Amino acid sequence: MADLLREARLGVAGRRQTLLRWGLVGVLLLPLLLGGYPLYLATEAALLGLAAVALSLLLGHGGVPSLGQAAFLGLGAYALGLALKAGLPLWLALLLAPLASAALALLTGLLVFRTHGIFILMLTLAFGQMVYSAAHKWTALTGGDDGLSLSGLTVSQVVLHLVAVGVLLAVVSGLRALLQTPYGKTLEAIRQNEEKTRSLGVPTFYYKLSMYLLTAAITGLAGGGLALHRGFISPHDLFWLTSATPMVMVLLGGSRGLWGAVFGALLYTFVQAWVSSFTDLWGLFVGGLLVLTVLFAREGLWPLLERYLGGNRGRA
Amino acid sequence: MALLFLTQLLNSLAFAMLLFLLALGLSLIFGVARVINLAHGAFYLLGAYLGLALGSSLSSFWVALGLVPLLVGLLGVLVERFLLRGLHGQELEQVLITIGLGFVLADLLRAFFGAAIRSVPPPAELAGPLLLGSFVYPKYPLFVLIMGVLLFLLVRLLLTKTPFGVQVRAVTADPGMASTLGIQPARVSLLTFGIGTALAGMGGVVGAPMIALAPGLDAQMTLFALIVVVIGGLGRIEGAFWGAILVGLVDGFGRLFLPQLAMFLIFALMALVLALRPEGLLGRRMA
Numbered sequence: 039m040a041d042l043l044r045e046a047r048l049g050v051a052g053r054r055q056t057l058l059r060w061g062l063v064g065v066l067l068l069p070l071l072l073g074g075y076p077l078y079l080a081t082e083a084a085l086l087g088l089a090a091v092a093l094s095l096l097l098g099h100g101g102v103p104s105l106g107q108a109a110f111l112g113l114g115a116y117a118l119g120l121a122l123k124a125g126l127p128l129w130l131a132l133l134l135a136p137l138a139s140a141a142l143a144l145l146t147g148l149l150v151f152r153t154h155g156i157f158i159l160m161l162t163l164a165f166g167q168m169v170y171s172a173a174h175k176w177t178a179l180t181g182g183d184d185g186l187s188l189s190g191l192t193v194s195q196v197v198l199h200l201v202a203v204g205v206l207l208a209v210v211s212g213l214r215a216l217l218q219t220p221y222g223k224t225l226e227a228i229r230q231n232e233e234k235t236r237s238l239g240v241p242t243f244y245y246k247l248s249m250y251l252l253t254a255a256i257t258g259l260a261g262g263g264l265a266l267h268r269g270f271i272s273p274h275d276l277f278w279l280t281s282a283t284p285m286v287m288v289l290l291g292g293s294r295g296l297w298g299a300v301f302g303a304l305l306y307t308f309v310q311a312w313v314s315s316f317t318d319l320w321g322l323f324v325g326g327l328l329v330l331t332v333l334f335a336r337e338g339l340w341p342l343l344e345r346y347l348g349g350n351r352g353r354a
Numbered sequence: 355m356a357l358l359f360l361t362q363l364l365n366s367l368a369f370a371m372l373l374f375l376l377a378l379g380l381s382l383i384f385g386v387a388r389v390i391n392l393a394h395g396a397f398y399l400l401g402a403y404l405g406l407a408l409g410s411s412l413s414s415f416w417v418a419l420g421l422v423p424l425l426v427g428l429l430g431v432l433v434e435r436f437l438l439r440g441l442h443g444q445e446l447e448q449v450l451i452t453i454g455l456g457f458v459l460a461d462l463l464r465a466f467f468g469a470a471i472r473s474v475p476p477p478a479e480l481a482g483p484l485l486l487g488s489f490v491y492p493k494y495p496l497f498v499l500i501m502g503v504l505l506f507l508l509v510r511l512l513l514t515k516t517p518f519g520v521q522v523r524a525v526t527a528d529p530g531m532a533s534t535l536g537i538q539p540a541r542v543s544l545l546t547f548g549i550g551t552a553l554a555g556m557g558g559v560v561g562a563p564m565i566a567l568a569p570g571l572d573a574q575m576t577l578f579a580l581i582v583v584v585i586g587g588l589g590r591i592e593g594a595f596w597g598a599i600l601v602g603l604v605d606g607f608g609r610l611f612l613p614q615l616a617m618f619l620i621f622a623l624m625a626l627v628l629a630l631r632p633e634g635l636l637g638r639r640m641a
Contacts, residue, residue: 103446149629156390156445157632160584164625167577171617279573282453289450319465325457329437332447332454 087303088260090287092253098293101229106166112276114261139258292338368495370602371502375557376579379550385526385589393456395576401558415477423552430551474562587634
């Protein structure tokens with residue numbers, strides 16, 4: 039929020055960019071007037087956007103290609119669901135969701151950051167699948183294939199939506215501010231050249247690990263929110279193919295600058311709902327989109343939009 | 355008990371040889387082109403459905419076994435040339451393309467062949483059981499087992515004795531050095547991608563009578579192949595072979611004795627190998 043206000047004081051290009059961002063927020067809030075299915079989708083977009091923003095920080099600013107985000111999303115969902123089943127109050131359950139995911143990130147991160155590049159991708163995938171098979175097979179705890187139903191829970195759709203959008207804005211602003219601090223600058227340096235940064239005496243391992251924990255916690259919170267929103271948790275939401283969804287959102291919107299991820303999540307959610315209204319070829323749509331984005335819009339759509347509307351001074 | 359044990363051992367080894375077919379292609383592709391082909395399972399499924407369609411229209415399993423790998427390999431060549439070539443060296447982008455391609459292929463197959471589970475009968479010559487005294491075992495898995503071992507020996511021979519095999523090994527070891535010696539890594543890479551996907555397609559034809567076809571099988575097979583290759587060592591065919599046997603045995607006996615834990619343990623093993631010995635149990639460090 040402070041981010042938006044600060045940039046409002048910038049020049050014309052900056053003002054246009056700010057307008058563009060407020061426009062995005064407006065689009066997220068608009069379905070409040072419509073209610074029903076559009077509102078349901080908008081909440082979904084805001085919560086998935088939260089997960090996409092986390093991945094955007096991880097991938098675009100930390101240079102960590104994670105294919106295991108579904109595990110953090112799912113663990114957050116199960117943590118919330120199981121906490122509520124155990125009779126804990128909602129605020130405590132919402133606190134446990136990010137904590138559980140951060141704990142998993144700590145355990146796996148210690149191993150993940152021993153390797154680099156393509157091996158990180160495979161390692162996060164393997165850990166994600168470990169969590170999936172645990173959720174799938176530990177039927178006593180998770181209900182296995184039948185999933186976990188959160189029936190009997192009454193959260194107003196409007197309140198949930200407002201909170202989701204509020205949290206999303208707070209997280210984007212907070213993370214963008216974080217990127218301006220020495221900590222954020224160091225992360226950027228590590229992404230550009232880890233060897234060089236380490237030779238300057240920076241403990242790069244701990245920087246990457248702490249960022250991994252932070253993004254996992256955000257993803258876990260998003261997962262908890264999604265569980266509340268959908269009222270149902272299925273182990274198949276943890277399967278590795280689900281990790282492709284936030285990846286598509288981030289790539290579609292643009293991996294740098296975090297606003298792109300929000301835009302990507304919104305675009306993806308609504309286009310997917312539109313596409314699935316006339317065909318069930320969901321994979322064809324997501325897969326085609328992924329291939330086309332990588333081939334032709336590597337930078338993502340949001341920076342293009344910002345540059346087009348914000349003059350040549352636009353920046354991601 | 356001993357007979358049950360023997361049956362399960364043979365089942366596991368037959369499944370392992372199927373995994374070897376998949377992992378061999380994945381490993382060759384990674385070694386030469388440095389691409390983790392996460393569409394590998396989709397190529398497997400494509401091969402399986404094509405085999406099903408050709409096998410029933412030409413009513414010959416053997417014609418399908420010869421023809422399908424060619425078709426799938428051709429598609430693989432096109433994919434390498436038009437989707438992956440331009441992104442050489444950009445690992446993440448290439449992996450994402452193969453994920454997207456896998457989604458597209460799997461969905462097209464579902465649209466075309468339907469979502470119903472299809473089980474494919476083995477060819478008439480290999481149908482039915484083999485009787486060895488009191489031990490009764492179906493012929494088909496034995497055929498897969500023998501074929502896998504023969505293929506392993508054949509590929510090993512090809513890689514060590516033929517000029518193309520030497521080029522493949524050279525590019526796997528060091529693409530830069532290979533190209534200074536007059537080898538064209540791009541050409542080797544193209545052909546290897548074709549061969550790797552053809553092997554996946556062949557795996558589909560061979561595997562269909564053992565594992566019923568259904569949507570979602572592609573993602574499972576991709577994961578299995580990836581686990582095998584990671585555990586055995588990326589870019590080494592011995593790694594793919596012994597890795598496949600290890601994973602096949604853990605999977606087969608895991609299902610028998612620890613059905614709840616088997617997959618969890620396999621992924622845990624993969625994660626440990628990746629973290630502590632990224633070159634795999636049998637691999638060497640690559641340049």
